[in-house]
Amino acid sequence: MLVRDYMTHDLVTVEPESRLSDALKTMRTHNIHRLPVIEDNLLIGIVSEKDLLYALPSADRPISWVEASAQAAALPVRQIMQQDLVTVGPDCPVELAAATMADHKIGALPVVSPPESRTLVGIITETDIFRLFIEMLGSRAPGVRASLEIDNRKGALASLFNRIVEAGGGVTTVSSFPATSPHRLRIILKVADVNQDTMRRLLKSEETVIDLREIQGSRSTSSSSPVGA
Missing domain, CATH: 3.30.70.260 (ACT domain)
Structure with a gap:
């Protein structure tokens, strides 16, 4: 079983200049927790729901929470996206992809093809691995x-x-x-x-x-x- 058999092909992505508030809305609309960031048709980063929520202010910041929320929501995705990416190719065995997620303590891997490129063809997540686990054990x-x-x-x-x-x-x-x-x-x-x-x-x-x-x-x-x- 290969990554291509379990990855999500129909991707929802975001541009690096998109606002955080728009990215969060996109996630909630599509019921997803991560968005690959695409520029000039190439993968340049990934942003998670946790990243977006952490970017919002806490109550102990010196300016008002309302003002800080508005400023944070207007930030571009580029400023908080993860750029040091771990990726995998579509022909990678699923168990190696799962081991990579566990080793790096991440919940998803962008799938690029060819492997040395930044051309995004899919994404495989921990939910996909759970689905495989369910199938393997019948x-x-x-x-x-x-x-x-x-x-x-x-x-x-x-x-x-x-x-x-x-x-x-x-x-x-x-x-x-x-x-x-x-x-x-x-x-x-x-x-x-x-x-x-x-x-x-x-x-x-x-x-x-x-x-x-x-x-x-x-x-x-x-x-x-x-x-x-």
Whole structure:
């Protein structure tokens, strides 16, 4: 999965000489929290709702709040926009884009193409990453959700999959995570066409249940099993 598959293509942008008050109005009209700043068709900065709100005066400034608010609202976006940008290309893997956001503690990445240019083609945000996370875990799909710890060895996962298929089920999603021990692996499966009891019977003694429940749509319909059940 690449950034191009999850980024927003239809962008709302702002010019550097636009007033802060107009930029904030644009954000609220479109229910967005960031605006790329474009000049001569090139990306030169980005401004966030937080940037705009911080630019408004606080009550302890020496001039009146009303006067300061009017002055701040009339400032151009250029004066408060973030110019030291971290960008990503459309062919970047989504997980690398997510790692870049986490490393830089930012909530969005402008997408430029080619990567070394400032030609804006999209933007990918933390909300897009959350959407991908939901899809990867099959959160909205019905079935049995099994959170397990298994041996971290060749064939362990294949063996479990074969037992599920032989019972008439099918694995619709799978995600793996490190366990406390390097010899173990934590996995989350979403399995269709078997029920919770059948799934439990399919597990071997070395496959530890962390959580096991049946899901209908995006809501749980049974209580989770205790750790080690």
